[in-house]
Amino acid sequence: MSGLFGPQHLDDEALALAVTGGAGFIGANFVLDWLAGHDEAVVNVDKLTYAGNLQTLDSLQADPRHLFVRADITDAAALKSLFDEHQPRAVLHFAAESHVDRSLHGPADFVRTNIVGTFTLLEAARAYWTQLAGVAQANFRFLHVSTDEVYGSLEPHDPAFCETTPYAPNSPYSATKAGSDHLVRAYHHSYGLPVLTTHCSNNYGPYQFPEKLIPLLIANALADKPLPVYGDGGNMRDWLYVGDHCAALREVLARGGPGQTYNIGGRNEKTNLEVVHMLCALLDQMKPKSSGSYAEQITFVQDRPGHDRRYAIDATKLERELGWRPAHRFETGLEKTLRWYLERPDWETPKMRKAILLAGGSGTRLYPITHAVSKQLLPIYDKPMIYYPLSTLMMAGIRDILVISTPADTPRFQTLLGDGAQWGLNLQYALARASACDQGATVFAYHVHDPERYGVVEFDEDFHALSIEEKPVKPRSNYAVTGLYFYDQQVCDIAAEIKPSARGEFEITDINLHYLQHKQLKVEMMGRGYAWFDTGTHDSLIDAASFIATLQKRQGLMVACPEEIAYYRGWIDAEQLNRLAAPLEKNGYGKYLKRILSDQLIWPST
DSSP: OBOOSSOSSOOTTOOEEEEETTTSHHHHHHHHHHHHHOOSEEEEEEOOOTTOOGGGGGGGTTOTTEEEEEOOTTOHHHHHHHHHHHOOSEEEEOOOOOOHHHHHHOHHHHIIIIIIIHHHHHHHHHHHHHTOOHHHHHHOEEEEEEEGGGGOOOOTTSOOBOTTOOOOOOSHHHHHHHHHHHHHHHHHHHHOOOEEEEEEOEEEOTTOOTTSHHHHHHHHHHTTOOEEEETTSOOEEEEEEHHHHHHHHHHHHHHOOTTOEEEEOOSOEEEHHHHHHHHHHHHHHHSOOSSSOGGGGEEEEOOOTTOOSBOOBOOHHHHHHHOOOOSOOHHHHHHHHHHHHHTOTTTTGGGOOOEEEEOOOOOGGGTTGGGTSOGGGSEETTEETTHHHHHHHHHTTOOEEEEEOOTTTHHHHHHHHTTSGGGTOEEEOSOOOOOOOSSSEEEEEEEOSOGGGSEEEEEOTTOBEEEEEESOSSOSOSEEEEEEEEEOTTHHHHHHHOOOOTTSOOOHHHHHHHHHHTTOEEEEEEOTTOOOOOOOSHHHHHHHHHHHHHHHHHHSOOSSOHHHHHHHTTSSOHHHHHHHHGGGTTSHHHHHHHHHHTTOSOOOOO
16 A cells, blocks of 8 residues: 555544545546545545556645555455544545446456455445544445446336336446445445445546547547447437536535435436537537548447446436536537547547457467467466566556467467456457557567568668568568567457468468558667567577576566566555465465565566
């Protein structure tokens, strides 16, 4: 548990709110709005997963009322320490895994955070509340922020969800949020803990993570990329401006009745297709294209599994009892949101990188062993080969990775790597649309003395690629193309059109040639200080293994250890690392993981 910026301690006499998930979209907006209108301090607790963004809180770095604590809500010891030290008068619980698509591919993280995390937080809050006395105990509140998705899906003419609508979750995300709601309710009825629960409709506004519909559409529109619409675009949502949501939460915290549930909606029902067309019309006005309309970029894509057709919130109880009303119509809120993103064109860029790990080659130069097993599963000293490119991506902060392999080998990679949740990753094994990043592609080149053995790239003084050749008889340069590439969103569409080569393999060179032909291929040189091995022959496998062995024995540090990278990046905690180490404690790998836990290792502060 660590304060990353701001004060290390709050004023001992100051009242404070504890906010979980306060670096996420809604949580950060709440913190910013609260401190803009209140003197009361905020202890902001966030694990900083993929959706947590400290950039959002930059304006609070010197604010003595804001203490940021990096901690996982499943860490009972960290939570106890937080309650003991800061003694908050209330908890606002935003922290959650919240993206439906991600829950379909990796539900384990959702169970762990949304159910186990909420349970751990409730236990810590109950222990703290029980030892309070008098007014402090009477005034304490635990506000649990939930979603309308727990109610399931509505038909076109069904009445909107109210607080007594039966639960009917349809995705791992909504099911785990429903589970957390039930725990919160149970802690009130079983222990008397003064809880409040809110269910909100679809939020939008500043600082939203770019995988969500509106910021994704804005980023794609400005990059002249397709505007993806699931199915027929008829899925309907009630849209709530995030500032209105935060205002409602302040009212519920101040005047809501313990044990009560309040629905928060914007009374702005729109289909996804309506939202896209409204956004395109605003873009046409506020940032017109040189020709045509942004609406020409609308592309219909296959609907996702279990996609609920309609959500709608009836906020009558909140309006009647607490006097809250949304201040924004969807039209005004959308224009305000778009203007915010247009004024900050680079805000979302650091968060949008994904990776493709190609592991489908037949490895013909390594026959006969690769008749039986994928080249990427062969050992390089003490780890399978795939750990090395995987670790490179993790070191770059990339957590969403698509592994492409053959039908025969894919189950083996799934057995070895799983869904990546054990390392805080999201691994998938089928082609999926990537998020937008910088336009074009970059290949990494390494100087070699025998370029005829490799794919070779020729480039100009500005590092724009001029040609790429596979194992040329007369190479045009001495720079081999390594196995590290950066691509923009269109790579998935390009890859889908690639045909097998004469060897029966899908060649990465064909993708690079596509970018080259469109003058979108750049080159990054790997200079001295880097080591690159082709590992395409038996001799090179031995060379690579010897190099890794020498390096590890000399330094006492492991190369390409996903558990170590995940731990020091904060993607997994000590308890998770200990669980990963336990089955391996009798070999060198497991002992190394135990050394990490004993803090005997130094990790670069990058």
